[in-house]
Amino acid sequence: METARLTSPHFLAGVALLFAALAVYVFARNPALRRRLRLTLGVALAALAAHVTLMTAPLPPGFGASIFGVEKLLLTLAFIQTVTVLLFHPWFSERATERAPGIVQGALVLGVFLLVVTLVFPDQLFAASAIGAVVIGFALQDTLGNFFAGLALQIDRPFKPGHWIEVGAFQGRVTEITWRATKIQTKAGNLVIVPNNIVGKEAITNYSEPIAPTRLFVEVGTGYQIPPNVVREAILTALARCLRVLKEPAADVVLLDFGASALIFRARFWVQDFETDERARDEVRTAIYYEFRRRGIEIPWPIQIEYQRFEEPVDVDAVRRRQAAQIAAAPIFAAVGSDVHTALAAAARERLFGRGEVVVTEGEPGASMFLVTDGSLAITVGPDRREVAVTDAGGYFGEMSLLTGDPRSATVTARCDSTVLEISADAFGAHVRSHPGVLDALAEAAATRRHELDAVKAAPGVSPAAATASLLARMRQFFKLG
Numbered sequence: 001m002e003t004a005r006l007t008s009p010h011f012l013a014g015v016a017l018l019f020a021a022l023a024v025y026v027f028a029r030n031p032a033l034r035r036r037l038r039l040t041l042g043v044a045l046a047a048l049a050a051h052v053t054l055m056t057a058p059l060p061p062g063f064g065a066s067i068f069g070v071e072k073l074l075l076t077l078a079f080i081q082t083v084t085v086l087l088f089h090p091w092f093s094e095r096a097t098e099r100a101p102g103i104v105q106g107a108l109v110l111g112v113f114l115l116v117v118t119l120v121f122p123d124q125l126f127a128a129s130a131i132g133a134v135v136i137g138f139a140l141q142d143t144l145g146n147f148f149a150g151l152a153l154q155i156d157r158p159f160k161p162g163h164w165i166e167v168g169a170f171q172g173r174v175t176e177i178t179w180r181a182t183k184i185q186t187k188a189g190n191l192v193i194v195p196n197n198i199v200g201k202e203a204i205t206n207y208s209e210p211i212a213p214t215r216l217f218v219e220v221g222t223g224y225q226i227p228p229n230v231v232r233e234a235i236l237t238a239l240a241r242c243l244r245v246l247k248e249p250a251a252d253v254v255l256l257d258f259g260a261s262a263l264i265f266r267a268r269f270w271v272q273d274f275e276t277d278e279r280a281r282d283e284v285r286t287a288i289y290y291e292f293r294r295r296g297i298e299i300p301w302p303i304q305i306e307y308q309r310f311e312e313p314v315d316v317d318a319v320r321r322r323q324a325a326q327i328a329a330a331p332i333f334a335a336v337g338s339d340v341h342t343a344l345a346a347a348a349r350e351r352l353f354g355r356g357e358v359v360v361t362e363g364e365p366g367a368s369m370f371l372v373t374d375g376s377l378a379i380t381v382g383p384d385r386r387e388v389a390v391t392d393a394g395g396y397f398g399e400m401s402l403l404t405g406d407p408r409s410a411t412v413t414a415r416c417d418s419t420v421l422e423i424s425a426d427a428f429g430a431h432v433r434s435h436p437g438v439l440d441a442l443a444e445a446a447a448t449r450r451h452e453l454d455a456v457k458a459a460p461g462v463s464p465a466a467a468t469a470s471l472l473a474r475m476r477q478f479f480k481l482g
Contacts, residue, residue: 013075015048017040017044017075017078017079017082018041018044018045018048020082021037021040021041021044021078021082022041024037024086025037025038025041030089030090032089033085033086033089033090036081036085036089037082037085039081040078040081040082040085043074043077043078043081044074044075044078046074047074047075047078050074076113076116077109077113080109080112080113080116081109084108084109084112158204158206159174159204159206159208159209160174160177161174161175161176161177162174162208163206163207163208163209164206164207164208164214164273164274164275165184165204165205165206165207165208166204166205166207167182167184167194167198167199167202167203167204167205168194168198168202168203170184170186170192170194171184171186171187172184172185172186172187172190172192173185173275175191180195180196181193181194181195181196182194182196182199187275187278207274208274213246213249213270213271213272214270214271214273214274214277215249215268215269215270216268216269216270216271216277216280216281217266217267217268217269218266218267218269218281218284218285218288219256219264219265219266219267220235220264220265220267220285220288220299221259221261221262221263221264221265221299221300222262222263222265222292222297222298222299222300223262223263223297223298223300224262224263226263226297226298228255228263228265230295230297231253231263231265231297232253232255232265234288234291234292234295234297235253235265235267235288235291236251236252236253237291238284238287238288238290238291238292239251239267239269239284239287241287241291242269242280242283242284242287243283244271244272244276244279244280244283245269245270245271245280245283245284246269246270246271246272248270249270251267251268251269251270252267252268253265253266253267253268254266254268261300261302262299262300267284267288269284320342320345320346321345323345323348323350323421324338324341324342324344324345325341326345326371326373326394326421327341327344327345327348327371327421327423328341329394330371330394330396332396332399343427344423344427344428347423347424347427347428347430348421348422348423348427349421349422349424350373350419350420350421350422351419351420351421351422352417352418352419353375353377353414353417353418353419353420354414354417355414355415355416355417356413356414357413357414358411358412358413358414359377359412359413359414359420360397360398360408360410360411360412361408361411362380362381362382362407362408362409362410362411363407363408364407364408365401365405365407365408366398366401366402366405366406366407366408367401367402367405367424367425367426368398368401368402368422368423368424368425369396369397369398369399369401369402369403369422369423370396370397370398370412370420370421370422370423371395371396371420371421371423372391372392372393372394372395372396372397372418372419372420373393373419373420373421374393374418374419375392375393375414375415375416375417375418375419376390376391376392376393376414376415376416376418377390377391377392377395377397377412377413377414377415377418377420378390378391378412378413378415379391379397379410379411379412380410380411380412380413381409381410381411385411388410390415391412397410397412398412401425402423402424402425402428405425
């Protein structure tokens with residue numbers, strides 16, 4: 001036998017196999033694949049441990065050859081197990097099932113392993129048989145777990161066929177207990193097969209033992225004006241009329257709670273078979289209803305208190321007068337008559353903007369102007385949003401878009417919650433076309449306003465008279481007045 005060393009080919013192969021299996025275990029998402037790779041990791045570690053033992057521990061003569069043989073067998077088994085696992089499991093699917101039952105995979109691994117040992121290591125056949133037994137035990141761990149759990153259930157007998165039980169999320173009558181699973185028939189008539197190893201881990205509620213009768217309860221409410229003893233007598237009378245309610249053990253009634261709108265009573269009674277619990281409760285509730293009705297005992301309706309919302313009617317005329325006064329206070333409309341103010345107020349719309357909201361954006365099309373009725377807004381120009389003015393309550397902006405249809409010349413942003421009154425070009429134009437003289441009064445005020453804005457933006461100025469004439473011409477063209 002060659003001297004064991006870290007550079008031995010079989011040792012390096014074992015290290016490579018261990019790291020490859022560990023990498024697949026870490027990155028694979030299939031739980032079945034990861035579970036079966038644990039055998040590969042364990043066998044590879046055992047092989048490496050055997051090699052380290054050969055390197056470091058003083059061994060009796062001839063004993064080292066046996067350990068070396070075991071090391072070769074373990075490496076062979078780890079390799080076969082790894083290949084089988086990778087072939088029969090999708091790597092990156094979390095929900096994918098195994099492509100073959102576990103018992104088939106275990107038999108395949110064992111068969112290939114024994115074949116390789118017989119052909120390549122015939123002198124290690126006895127040791128291979130022992131290792132094969134370990135493989136069978138690991139491959140059949142779920143099957144063996146169910147088998148031994150079934151034996152435990154048969155010995156302990158926590159329930160029998162015909163008993164009504166609840167195991168985890170499953171409730172029904174036990175129909176059969178096999179070596180692998182417990183079969184339960186639910187109330188819906190479905191057959192649920194629960195593996196015995198799951199039954200052995202869950203808490204079991206047996207409704208058929210220690211005695212067959214099962215106690216149920218039904219809750220009912222009555223008005224506070226009915227004495228509890230009167231209600232208790234009525235419920236007991238109703239229970240006595242129910243065929244599924246047993247006479248012994250006797251039923252009883254307890255006052256459970258002082259509810260928000262009713263006294264809450266709990267009727268407790270016994271039935272012979274838990275399977276009939278829903279029908280028994282239905283029978284009891286029906287009997288209580290009719291008994292209460294005969295005795296004039298009211299089951300309170302759900303109580304809800306409805307609050308009506310009363311709103312003061314809006315005085316539209318007062319709102320229009322207020323808006324007309326706001327429009328008249330704007331310098332641009334100061335020169336026109338009150339009839340213009342009233343007409344614009346009738347067509348205007350009040351809008352609320354929250355702090356930080358943009359009302360209009362520089363360069364976008366516009367066809368309206370705004371009067372600030374409450375709050376404060378910042379006027380900014382240029383791509384850097386340079387602030388050039390602040391418009392508070394009573395101010396206005398956007399008049400050039402209203403009068404000429406020009407794009408917005410600045411960006412306006414609410415500095416706080418602000419309310420503005422928007423006057424559209426459509427509404428304004430309807431009045432202008434019937435009263436074209438209005439434009440003469442507006443042109444001078446608008447030109448002055450435009451001249452001030454151009455000065456702020458450092459634009460080259462023109463004379464006020466020329467600016468007014470030019471603006472008036474554009475206004476007439478915009479409103480199609482020739």
